[in-house]
Amino acid sequence: MLTDERGHQFLVHLTDQGTFQFDRGTLQHSMLIGCEDGSVHETDKGAKLVALRPRLVDYVLKMRRGPQIVYPKDAAAIVSRADIRPGSVVLEAGTGSGALTMSLIRAVGPSGRVVSVDRREDHAKHGRRTIERAFGAIPDNLELLVAEVEEVLEGVQPDRLVLDLAEPWHVARVAARHLRTGGVLCAYVPTVPQLQQLYAAFEETGAFFGAETFEILERSWNIKGRSVRPDHTMVGHTGFITVARRITASAE
Numbered sequence: 001m002l003t004d005e006r007g008h009q010f011l012v013h014l015t016d017q018g019t020f021q022f023d024r025g026t027l028q029h030s031m032l033i034g035c036e037d038g039s040v041h042e043t044d045k046g047a048k049l050v051a052l053r054p055r056l057v058d059y060v061l062k063m064r065r066g067p068q069i070v071y072p073k074d075a076a077a078i079v080s081r082a083d084i085r086p087g088s089v090v091l092e093a094g095t096g097s098g099a100l101t102m103s104l105i106r107a108v109g110p111s112g113r114v115v116s117v118d119r120r121e122d123h124a125k126h127g128r129r130t131i132e133r134a135f136g137a138i139p140d141n142l143e144l145l146v147a148e149v150e151e152v153l154e155g156v157q158p159d160r161l162v163l164d165l166a167e168p169w170h171v172a173r174v175a176a177r178h179l180r181t182g183g184v185l186c187a188y189v190p191t192v193p194q195l196q197q198l199y200a201a202f203e204e205t206g207a208f209f210g211a212e213t214f215e216i217l218e219r220s221w222n223i224k225g226r227s228v229r230p231d232h233t234m235v236g237h238t239g240f241i242t243v244a245r246r247i248t249a250s251a252e
Contacts, residue, residue, distance in 0.1 A: 001054040001062075002027075004047060011054060011062035013133065056106070059134050060099045066126035067096035070164060070188060071238050073218045075103040081214075081243050082186040084160050087111045091158035093149035093165055094118035098127035100164065102134055105142050115143045115156050150174045159183040166194070169201035176207035179246040187242045195240055202244060211244035 002010045004024060012020050018029035025043025032041065032051050041049050054062070057072040070078070078100065084090055086109035095101055095118040104114045118124040124146045132138060145152060149163070149171055159180045163171055168187040175185055185208065187198055195213060202208040219234035 001052050001058050002049045003052070004049055009058070009062065011059065056102060056134070060102070063097070063099075063130050063133070065097060066130075067094075067123050069097045069099035071099075071235065072103075073216045073235060074188065074238055074241060075100050077214075077216050077241055078162060078186055078188065079103055079107045081241065082160055082162060082184045084108060084162075085112075088113075088160050089156065089158045090114045090160040090162060091149065091153065091156045092116040092162045093171065094120070095124055095127035095144060096164060097123075098130040098134075100162070101127060101142070102131060104162065105139050108141070110141060113141045113143075115145065115152065115158070117145045117147050117149045117152055119146070119148055121146050153178040161185045163187040165189075167197070168194070169197045172198060172201040172208070173205055175246065176205035181246055181248055183246045185244050185246065188239045189242070190237075190239045192240075195242065198242060207246055208244040209247045211242060213240050213242040215240050 002012055002020065010020070010022065014029045014033050016030065020027045020029065024047035025045030027041055027043045027049060035051060037053050039051050041051060043049065060069060060072055084104060084107040088108045089112065090104050090108060092101060092104060092114060095116040101114065101116045108114055118127065124144060128138065128144055138144065153174050157178060157180060160183060161175055161179050163186065165171065168189060172185060179185060189195060189198070199211065202211055215237055217234060217236055220231045222229055222231055
């Protein structure tokens with residue numbers, strides 16, 4: 001991640017013979033490969049660039065987009081409120097651009113497992129590419145599938161089910177039988193009608209307890225000396241997050 005003196009950021013994939021070029025000059029990739037994290041470099045026109053290894057949030061916000069991503073503010077809440085922790089077995093649908101998948105695989109650690117499913121092969125391929133570029137390779141404990149999530153639920157037997165789908169209520173009915181007792185279902189949807197149908201499925205199955213829904217709004221602040229104020233823009237509604245626990249009174 002290169003940042004210039006104006007605060008503009010550039011995500012760069014380094015290669016031995018590569019060159020970074022922008023309106024304030026060029027910089028050879030060879031000057032960056034192997035350099036200290038946080039080092040400062042000058043272009044051929046004298047512009048200064050700070051070189052830092054990107055955080056996951058930097059990568060997600062700057063990576064090449066395909067399907068709509070789950071924003072970092074929402075991904076953090078999903079990991080926290082769904083209680084995704086080292087050793088968890090997580091089933092995710094759908095993979096999309098892979099943004100949430102990367103947060104999930106970090107959260108479960110080497111002792112956990114993530115199975116990420118997408119029904120569209122083009123989305124699955126794009127997600128695989130973004131994950132490989134971020135991590136260098138697909139982690140051993142991450143399985144990427146092109147399938148309907150309902151088809152793999154029974155085989156995976158997850159303790160955490162994370163759904164970024166248009167119609168999660170269909171999956172909830174199947175999860176009433178195959179999500180582990182005490183496990184968490186977490187659904188991410190953008191509209192109120194979707195929420196209503198999801199809650200109708202919870203009520204129909206009788207298998208979910210303590211359902212709650214919330215959204216995350218993010219506002220940054222501008223701090224310059226004695227001038228302290230919130231920024232004029234914010235990241236508002238991107239989606240509703242719903243979490244619920246699987247209990248024994250299922251529709252079996």
